[in-house]
Amino acid sequence: MPASYASDPSLTRGRLYPEDETTARGPRDAFQRDRDRIVHSISFRRLRHKTQVFLAPDGDHFRVRLTHSIEVAQIGRTIARTLGLNEDLTEALCLAHDIGHPPFGHAGEDALKAALEGQGGFDHNGNTLRALTEIDSPYPRFPGLNLTWETLEGLAKHNGPVTAPQWALAAADDAFPLELETYASLEAQVAAIADDIAYDNHDIDDGLRAGLLSLDQLLAVPMIAMRWDQCRARFPEVAADRLTGELIRGQIGAMVNDLIDTSRAAITASGVKSPDDARDAGRALIGFSDAMRDDERGLKRFMYANLYHHPFQLAAADKAQAIVAGLFAAYYAEPSLMPGDWPARLPQAEPWISRHIVDFIAGMTDRYAITRYREVVGEIDMPDAF
Missing domain, CATH: 1.10.3210.10 (Hypothetical protein af1432)
Incomplete structure (x- = not known):
């Protein structure tokens, strides 16, 4: 049963361009x-x-x-x-x-x-x-x-x-x-923190897999160390390298449970009864407890210092920026290098000329950007992949 403060699709404020809902597939x-x-x-x-x-x-x-x-x-x-x-x-x-x-x-x-x-x-x-x-x-x-x-x-x-x-x-x-x-809406607030929970923990998994993080490093983070001790207590006979998945699952579960308990209490205390009440509450109602928020911020600081700003990552970022900047310069100098109807739709004045070119580049995938760079700019050496 949806709560009264849940967004109701039958009460949507609609779409910019009205549609005949009777034709819905x-x-x-x-x-x-x-x-x-x-x-x-x-x-x-x-x-x-x-x-x-x-x-x-x-x-x-x-x-x-x-x-x-x-x-x-x-x-x-x-x-x-x-x-x-x-x-x-x-x-x-x-x-x-x-x-x-x-x-x-x-x-x-x-x-x-x-x-x-x-x-x-x-x-x-x-x-x-x-x-x-x-x-x-x-x-x-x-x-x-x-x-x-x-x-x-x-x-x-x-x-x-x-x-x-x-x-x-x-x-x-x-x-x-x-x-x-x-x-x-509360749904949007949930989506924002679900994003944090996912990348906080799944990036640990990928960092370990890539060899850029070690378990010893991670155990310097108090919330990780506590969760690891729980894993070892539950599975004392299992090798450490078999428990990283359990560590990640435990982390996610703890963060989700804390978020649900804290958010439910905040919603109740606020007295909101409708989606618009939640919008007008003057603060976010979906969030962690103070303790979990502090732990999560500490984890983020660790990840920036040890993974996101790892020398390998910084070298890759330099190459990536060179590719994107090089593509923009090439297309700005010669818009006809863009494929399809992108050159024909090029606006006549700034800022829309630059924005149009950025629209094209922003939609690219990594590999397509690398391919296009090699075609219109020149060869570039990429870091070895994992």
Whole structure:
């Protein structure tokens, strides 16, 4: 039974372009259709070859943006179901939250920010909205996927109110006002923290697999050490290298349980009765306890110091930025080098010339960006893959 503060698809604020709901294919409500439109989109499919932690990994067992998004959705659905929230909206937000990331993750984003300096800059969150409302357009009657207001709102401000939206997000808000100054739905808040829970822990798994992290390093993190001791107590006869999966599962379970207990208490104490009450609460109602929040921040500091800023990762990021910057320079100097109808659709003036070129680059997968760089710029030596 949904809670009164859960988003209700029958009460959606609608879509920017009205549709005849009687033509819906199959017995799906508005949020289910949003989720399915995202799953069937080209933007979503491209996530399978976009960096999560490691640049274009050859190993089949490393996570990419696609598998990460699916894992976030699994965690988000569990939390939403337990709290009585709308699972379909939560899942849609989890699946779509990384669609705006360019190739090579944050390294690619830094290069695009530099390319658009003075032209409005680049932000992957704003680019998610742009991809889903303008660029990925499989339908004959409107641009974009024409998602519901609730889905767009959740993608725009799942990390909290936005007081200074970047140009792409501002454009989406101008077209379909998303009340950026308020908090998002509880479903969007769940999606945001499900993302944190997933990458906090799955990046540990990938770091160990790649050999960039060791168990001894990890045991310097108090919350990891505590969970490891629990694993060893439960499975004293099992070799240590067989217990890393159990360690990760224990971590995720502890974080999810803490989040559910803390969020349920916060919702009750706030007295919210409807989705709009939650938006107007003045604070996020989905979150960790103080102790877990401190532990999670400590884990993030460890991961930045030991994995994300590992010398191998920094060297790969330098190569990635060179590829993205080189592609932008080449296409800006000679737009006809872009394939398909991209040159024909080139705007006539700035900032839209640069933004159009960035639209093309931002949609690339890692491997496609490497291929295009070698075609239009020249050879580049890439770090050895894992």
